[in-house]
Amino acid sequence: MDPKTIEAYDTHAAVFAARYRSGERVPVERLKLAFGHRWQILDIGVGSGVDMSRFLDAGYDVRGVEPSLMLMQTALKHFPRLQGRIWQGSLPMADTELFESWQSHYMGIFCSAVLMHIAYDQQPLALEQMYAMLKPEGRLLLTVSSGRTGLNAQGRDEYNRFYAELSEDRVLELAQHAGFIQQQTWHDADKWHREGLVWASYLFEKPKA
Numbered sequence: 001m002d003p004k005t006i007e008a009y010d011t012h013a014a015v016f017a018a019r020y021r022s023g024e025r026v027p028v029e030r031l032k033l034a035f036g037h038r039w040q041i042l043d044i045g046v047g048s049g050v051d052m053s054r055f056l057d058a059g060y061d062v063r064g065v066e067p068s069l070m071l072m073q074t075a076l077k078h079f080p081r082l083q084g085r086i087w088q089g090s091l092p093m094a095d096t097e098l099f100e101s102w103q104s105h106y107m108g109i110f111c112s113a114v115l116m117h118i119a120y121d122q123q124p125l126a127l128e129q130m131y132a133m134l135k136p137e138g139r140l141l142l143t144v145s146s147g148r149t150g151l152n153a154q155g156r157d158e159y160n161r162f163y164a165e166l167s168e169d170r171v172l173e174l175a176q177h178a179g180f181i182q183q184q185t186w187h188d189a190d191k192w193h194r195e196g197l198v199w200a201s202y203l204f205e206k207p208k209a
Contacts, residue, residue: 001090002162005117006067012159013070020048021078026112026143026201028054030186034141034203035060038107042133044091045114049075049082055110056081065089091118091126102133109134112143115171116164123164127178136209140180143201144171171202180204 046066067090
């Protein structure tokens with residue numbers, strides 16, 4: 001994940017976490033539809049911790065990784081039951097020992113608002129690693145934004161966060177190259193009514209061995 005973006009989340013963790021707790025980016029009904037009986041879930045990009053908490057409420061055994069230490073601490077403060085369930089880390093995963101221990105380990109991966117913070121040349125590896133961490137017939141629910149305005153020439157916002165423009169063709173190409181099979185796609189307006197911003201949620205499945 002882009003280092004300057006992680007720094008921005010560290011610096012403004014309280015502001016971002018409060019915003020993310022105030023809105024439901026992915027409806028819980030969609031989470032249940034996407035993962036069904038696949039009870040062992042990895043949340044990549046924990047953020048405020050609200051999604052992990054919702055997974056627990058729905059009966060899933062969820063673990064998470066979060067690159068921002070300050071966001072991770074804020075999540076644990078507001079959702080103490082996440083203690084022991086979150087590791088500091090990002091995509092692509094640099095912690096070789098942790099990544100290897102999670103090979104073919106999870107039944108589902110939830111990756112929301114993360115891929116667009118990853119440099120274009122690192123995106124294929126990110127998808128390949130998520131594929132490797134899933135069991136056969138495991139599923140990935142990947143959520144990204146498009147149409148974001150106010151970015152500078154380097155693709156950064158006012159907080160210096162990097163945003164890659166991810167068209168549907170780009171996302172599907174990355175997923176197919178990694179080995180995933182597309183299951184379903186949803187498009188949603190921005191929950192905070194930011195002009196022009198659209199969210200796409202892609203459901204992919206790892207083929208049966």
